Amino acid sequence: MAPPDLPLLERDREQAVLSAVIGELRSGRPALVTVTGEPGLGQNELLRWAADQARKRRVHVLSARATPAEHELRYGVVAQLLASHDRDLASRLFVTSQRPGGLPGLNHLLTACRDRPALLVVHDVQWLDPASLRWLEALVRRLPRAPVALLTSTTGTAIDRPEWSVGTPLTGLASTIELALPPLTAGGVAAAVRAVCGFGDPAFTESLAETTRGVPAIVHEVLRRFARTGRAPRAEHVEHLRALTAEVVGDHAARALSELRDPVAVDVLRALAVCGDLLDFPLVCTLVGPHPVPETRLRATLRASGLLTGRGGSLGEHDGVVRARILEEMPADARADLYARAARLAQRVAVADQGIAELLLQARPVGEPWAVDTLRRGFTAALRSGRRDRATAYLARALDEPLPAGERARVELQLASVQMVTAPAAAERRLHGLVRSADTREGLRSQAVDLCLLGGDTRAVRLARPAAPGTLRTAAAARAPAGAVPRSGQRLDPIDADNDAITGERDELIALLRVARFLRHDESCLDVHPAPPLPEHSSSPAVAGVRAWEHAVAGVHLEASRQLARAAFAPDPSGRPPLVTPRLFACRALFLTDDGDEAEAHLATLLNEAHRQRAAIAIAHVLAVRADLHIRHGRPDAAARDLAAAEAELPLARLHPLFVPYWASLNLVADLLNGRADRAREVAARPVPSLAEECATSAYLLFARGVLARSEDDPHRARAFFRACGRWMLHYGCVNPAVLPWRSLAAEAAHALGDDEEALRLSREELRLAARWGTRSALGRAELGLAVVIGENRAEHFRAAVATLSESPARTAYTRAVLELASAESAEAERRTTLALTSRAAPTAGDIAPGRLAGLPQGAPAPTAVPPGRGTPALHGAAPRVRQRPKAGWPALSPAEHETAVLAARGLGNREIAAALSVTTRAVELRLSGVYRKLRIRGRDELRALSHGPEGG
Known part of the structure; x- marks a missing residue:
């Protein structure tokens, strides 16, 4: 159990003042002392301590306590004071009719006090009944003529404020003192912890001081309950301490609420719990409806209860806990109606959107257009501040309002775009519903499938079931208005519009189905139909983007792929909204056509569009693709920044397994190029989900692991990874070496291992495919790979690679080609010097003048500088070198x-x-x-x- 003086911690000053007042009272000097402060600061405990001290000094003590229940009981407090002095008089106070100017028992009390000093102690004078208040005011006016001290406590604001406050002439010559109690300091809270639980950790004490605000009553109760659990005051128990504090604060609020007897005050308190931070106190009172209680009296009553602070009429520091306790006893329907009325009032007085949205979250549907508009604006503001969970709650609440079908589908799509990051499973269910039911003309089905693909869901596009070409006219005619008959040679505009819409949707869905097939090759399943080919003649930008990518990965039709990729960013002729996934693949096709600057501009446009729509998952994927571009163009620092920003939008824990290998490969290569080999090894060793091993992006991670093994001079592992990457790329139809140059790197590893036949085969195959594709980057890398492994005319091959790569954006490959050329030229110069020296020594001894060899220059020959395993083979028949290096x-x-x-x-x-x-x-x-x-x-x-x-x- 806690010691009884625990609430009096840090009250030395107040105790000294009260001791002095009691001492002067025994000398016949009257006094008036008021102890004030917020509820729970220990006013009444301090009064009880003073009463005990007065009794020990043989001072007559009369005590009473005012309560809300007895606020209307005439002379309730006076009867308690006089009960110990004159029990018969106290009992007659409740039945005696009040005479004008009558103060029953006051003169009798003052006469008795002349022989023995008296201390009158009155607790909680904020609840004084009017008759007792007048009686005490009359006593205060007579204090200078009697050895009587009046000691009272209050929470600071009484319903009918006494007139004995400091500085009024009412008290005359009596000592008038007001003691305002402050909360406990950090040292006081630490002392309380030591007194109850023993020495506590600083983190524990700091958390207790923060959550209780240093209120002694709450500190005492929390520590008492914590001590019952038998736990030590350690940092690991801070969460349990916070839970106990919330429970104690709630109990105090419930107790104060139960003491309120005025139903109007209770209703106003509930309205404050709903919208006290958004509306002024007078506006809050209007939610209760007409009532006879003045505003000042309501405010004073609530402050006296301790549930209302003096800061303009709010509910105190522990708003969440106190609000919950105030509202939990209301019926659910009444609570929802109160929130709805508060939202309407807040909307009329132009409160901020997020404040109204918070009210609407708990309100019943209001059935007015402004509610949905406010919730959507609140959604945007919440996303801007990074509160995604709150943003999704606003949009989910908007769906409870009556909405037209098209508007409801758009809100569903917007909500799913955010839930793709916060709740992917819920987003997929929502999007599947849109795919099954949305109207074709709005383009929402295609957008839903597009969003599903960004989230890694390749099944949604199969749910859409693209319409067959022969059914377009029939389906459109079925939607035409009844009785609409075309004239001869004239077509109905509604039918044409529907026909165009169905055609556009069909083309978009086929394009998205091809993307899903590329991401996850699951056509071997019996219940999955093969993906249909892309339409030959289509004006859909989505078809153009996907066709550009398919041409690029196949390594054919370079100029057609470039033109199709550009067409993917043109507006749709039928006005359909653009899709993200086909445009991302069009950007990647532009990577392969050496149009990186153009792709970067399109990616910037996509990024701005995704930011405007607050689509975090689209932002993340655009940043990842741009990081790929930075790596290809030799900008690893920029790639690392984009990858960090992408992970901030879409954490790796929420990334779909289909995209894990691609993101991991980008991180691995970026870390390696930025000199962070340890982090690159960590990324390479990180396990990937099992589903990730079934997708095309697995090839990227295999390639990146091969690059890491190559940097560690491990050709065995490097060749294994590059071979596995090649098998996976060919399985998905990726032939173009511009996608990943796995052949040339596997050839280098084979050359380092002495397998020159495989090295030459792979290098020549890549050179042939790169020549067929025709870009400078692909051709230059292939020429560089061949030059590394070939045995003859290596310098010429390196010069060709340097010349080709000098006009390409592949700056890293160009730098390497320059280095290799320098090494090859150095080796060539050394070989020629050796041959020249050998040819001079070849004649007979008679042809050589004495001392000829001694006169040769003694400088060292040029360095070889060829990497291990890549040196030029020794020429057959070449003479040995003249001397050692x-x-x-x-x-x-x-x-x-x-x-x-x-x-x-x-x-x-x-x-x-x-x-x-x-x-x-x-x-x-x-x-x-x-x-x-x-x-x-x-x-x-x-x-x-x-x-x-x-x-x-």
Whole structure:
């Protein structure tokens, strides 16, 4: 059990004042002391302590307590005061008719106090009945003539305010003191914890002080209940402490509510619980209806109960708990009606949209157009502030209002676009309902399927069942108005409109079905019909976008693919709203046609459109595709920023398994290019869902893992990953090497392992397919891959690759081609120098002058700088070198060090070198340290100078 003086913590000053008043009272000096403060701060406990101290000093103590139940009982408090002094007089107060100016028992009490000082203690004077109030005011006026002290407590605002407040001339020469009690400080709360539960963690004490606001009554009760659980005051129990605090605050609110006897005050309190923060107190009172109670009296009554604070008439700090306790006893229908009336009033006085939307969440349907408009504006505002759960609640509430069919479908679609991130299963159910029931002319079915594909649901498009071409005219005629007969040679406009709408929807659904087939190749299932081919002649931008992608992945019709991708962004001739997924695939087709700048502009348009529509899932996918573009164009920093923004919109935990491999591959490659090899390895080792292994995007993750293995000089694993990537790409019909150049990288791995036959086969196959496709990027990468693995004329092949890639956006591949060309030219120069020296030594000894070899230059030959496994095979019949390579200088550098040194000498930074060589920045630093040590130089300036000398040149 808590010690009895626990509520008097940090009340030393007040106790000292009361002790002084009692001491002066025994000397015949009267006093008037008022202890005030919010409910629960310990006013009544302080009065009880003062009464005990007075009794110990042999002061006569008379005490009484005013209550809301006795507010209308005449002389209720006076009877309690006089009961111990004159029981017969106290009992007669309730039956004696009141005479004008009569103050029963007052003179008798003052006469008795002349012989013995008296302390009158009155608790909660805010509930004084009017007769007792006048009696006490008369006593106060007579205080200077008697050794009597009046000690009262109040919550600060009485219903009928006493006139003995500080500074009034009513008290005369008597000492008048007002003690305002503050809440407990953090130190006081910590002392309370030590007194009840022992020493507590700082986090526990801080949480208790925050949730209880330092109110001693609440602190005492919370600690008492917490001590009963037997738990220690530790940080791990903070959540349980918060729950206990909410329970105690609710109990205090329920107790205060039960003490309110005025039904008008109860109704006003409920109205305040509904909209007290949105409307002023006078407006809140109008929700109750006509009543005879003045506003000032209502306000005073509610403040006296402790349920209303002095800040303009609100419900205090613990609004949520107090509101719930106030409203929980109302019938559900009455509560919903009160919220509806409050929403109407708030709408009339132009309250902010989100405030009205909060009221409408709990209200019954109001059946007025402004309700739906307000909820939709509140939805937009909530999304803007990042409150997605609240935004979905607003739109779900809007669906409870009566809406036209088309408007209801649009609200359903908007709600599903947000629920795709917060509640994917609910969004899919909602979208499937739209796919089955939405009107064709609105384009909502296609938009619903498009949204499903962004969420990874490939089944929705099969639910739509695209109409067959032969049924279009029949279906349109069935929708024509009854009795509408066309004239000779004239067609009905409604039928034509419906026919165009059905045709447009059919084309869009076929295009989306082809996308679903590409994402997840499940046509082997018996209950899945094969995807129909795209219409040959269609004006639908969706068909154009998907056809551009299909041409691009097949590696045929370059110019047609480029034109179709551009057509995907043209407005639909029939005015149908544009779809997101086909345009994303059109952007990816533009990647492959080397029109990256144009694709980036279209992606910016898509991103702005998605932001306007507050479609988080569309924003995330657009950012991911733009990150892919940044990686292809050698901008890994920008790719990392876009990927981080995409994950902020769509967390990885909510990402559909079909897209997990694609996003993981982008993160892996971006981390690797940015020098974060450890993070790249973590991404590569992260398990993927089982469903992700059944989709086309798995090839991207296999390719990225192969790139990681290649950067770690592990050709065995690299070739395995690139082969698996190729099998998966071919399974989904991806032949174009511009999508993923897996053949050339698998060829390099095979060449490093000594399998030159496979390396040449794969390289030549990629070169043939790249030439058929015709873009500079694909052809340059294929030429570079062939140059790496071929044994003859390597420098010529590298020069061809550099020339091709110099006009392409593939800057990373171009940098690598330049490096490889420099290494090949260095090897070629070394080979020619060796052959020249050998040819001079070939004649007979008689042809050589004495000392000829001794007079040869002693400088080191040019470095080889060819990566391991990539060197030019020794020419048959070539003479051996004249002498051994020296241990110091350029020839002492390893191929990796030589590549790094060449780039550093050209002015590239460590991060740029790491991106070009696909290694970490730490690896670059280590390589440069080795270069400086072997070349016996001190930095980049000397390296740059040395690179132009006889050794480095």
